[in-house]
Amino acid sequence: MKFTKYKFVLLATIGFLTASCEKQAFVDINTDPDVLTEIPPQNQFLQATSQIHGQDFEAxxxxxxxxxPWMQYTTDLNGNQGAFTQNFDNFSGRYGRLYNGIGDRLTDIEKLxxxxxxxxxxxxTNMIRIARILKAxxxxxxxxxxxxxPYSDAFQGRYGGTLxxxxxxxxxxxxxxxxxxxxxxxxxxxxxxxxQISLGQYDQYFGGNAQKWIKAGNALRLKIAMRQLKVNKGPAETIIKEVLAMPATxxxxxxxxxxxxxxxxxxxxGGNWDPTSLRAPKPIVDFMxxxxxxxxxxxxxxxLFSQVNVDRLIAAGKLPAGTTAPERRYVGSFTSPDDAQRAVNIQRYYSPPQIVVNGQNVLIDTLSFIQPRLFRPAQADAQGNVGGGLNYIPVITYSDFAFMRAEAAARSITGESAKNxxxxxxxxxxxxxxxVAVGSNLTNYTPVTQAEITAYLAMPEVAFDPSKAINQIASQAYLHFLKQPAEGWANWKRTGFPNPTSVVPMPTLTNNGAALTxxxxxxxxxLNENDPNYLNKKAAYDAMLALPGFGNDLQDAKGRVWWDAP
Known part of the structure; x- marks a missing residue:
């Protein structure tokens, strides 16, 4: 087969990616393999990675x-409201994309x-293995x-396999x-x-560097093994030991x-990426x-209580003369609906004073927001200047890898130093x-010094204490996962941290006095009896419903999958 001439334009197709729903995940797959014969295999890798990370609806x-908000990384503008943990509308389109846009394209590489x-x-040979790691x-x-x-039988529809x-x-x-x-x-x-034909620019992670992919693959093996520690302890520990016995390189x-x-x-x-309405959460801000x-x-x-704005409030008669800007200008929003709805908190935190600046009404907000360019580098600043920094979207960072090694050591799975x-x-x-802050051109950011890191590690809440090792490790991993909240959610399920009494606290959420789940x-x-795959789905769903803690029914999001055993 001869590939047509292909001019690579970096991420050119991003923005036209489509999402799929579970019901159509298989029937929508193109069953004609001939349409792929003029596509370079590496193009399918780029398309798959664009689909993985370019999902504005998922964001x-x-x-x-x-x-x-579930994990108290953010709140609504006026704090979390009502029974917000029960809202699952439009949640999770990742299932459909596995079969129509990601797994199928990575399978195409091998077929091409x-x-x-x-x-x-x-x-x-190397390109196929890299694609397999990403597909995994x-x-x-x-x-x-x-x-x-579906996994073993999946991705084969266009190649004569089952639908x-x-x-x-x-x-x-x-x-x-x-x-x-x-x-x-x-x-x-x-x-x-x-x-070897290198993925080169088609690989937005490592530029086709095989050694980097070896490290990524080993980190992924470690992560999958850590997920299983509650339900498959022996085999999981064997994998952890095997991975960490690999050469340091x-x-x-x-x-x-x-x-x-x-x-x-x-x-x-795109607009769905806009995080500007996300408040900073009080528990994390207070700890930090x-x-x-x-x-x-x-x-x-x-x-917004800078000295300039304080002086404006003084001039408007809303603050007494001589008032100075507060030393602390990082203030978090209440994560529990009951706290957010208390009259005293509404008055103090959610009713900001208003002044007129250059003919415009301006609210002088008492609360902090999440850094918008951390999630959307193109975000315009207060002067309307559009950002031009880079996006950094993590899969497994080195920090994540280090925390996993620390936990394995703290659990006596390995003989390494949990403290180190x-x-x-x-x-x-x-x-x-x-x-990331520098590369994303964050506003109001001051680069870190080594002295700050040293001082932070010496803080009583941060300095390593073997008696609460798992608590500290999981709590710091929780902070690190701000930019990867789905992993923070998984780590909370797996370890039970953070919680109301952990090093980094995550208070109980209540609405009208009732604890939220x-x-x-x-x-x-x-299930739909007219679904062509009804029998296979029913068998799988019946088996999951029999698992301890899976829930009262299929849509019971309070239930647990296999690895998240009670």
């Missing part, structure tokens, strides 16, 4: 409106290579909140993924039999090894202010957010 519904002349195929990651990302999904695949259990999927990643890493480590060792998707500012310029966390201005914006890896996780997190999985669509 708006899954992150901004669901997971981030199979159609090449035999002498050309060995040149794509996204499959893990989907099963993580859905449980059983009604059987479902694999989550345990079966985890086992398959580990085996496939292990094989991919082993192959990438081996000397190739022919010069095959494991992440710095922020430069992090698995992070990097793109230009316009990648998240108290401990002098160097990341506070990377995470959040100061309120904990401090490495905290330090690398601070440095990573410093890099946070979702633990995606609601699953109801």
């Amino acid at each position: 708006y519904y899954d992150l901004y409106r669901r997971i981030m 290579v199979e159609d090449l002349p035999a002498e050309e195929q060995p040149r794509y 990651y996204y499959t893990f990302y989907v099963t993580d909140i859905y449980g059983a999904i 009604t695949p059987e479902y694999d259990t989550q345990q079966e999927i985890f086992t398959q993924l580990d085996s496939q990643i292990k094989e991919a890493v082993s192959t990438l480590k081996a000397s190739p039999t022919a010069p 095959d494991l992440m060792s710095s922020n430069e090894d992090g698995w992070v998707f990097t793109a230009y500012a316009g990648f998240t310029a 202010w108290k401990t002098k966390d160097p990341r506070i201005d990377a995470f959040f914006t100061p309120n 890896w904990y401090e490495m996780g905290v330090t690398s997190s601070i440095n990573w957010y410093d890099k 946070i979702a633990r999985r995606a609601p699953i669509g109801l």
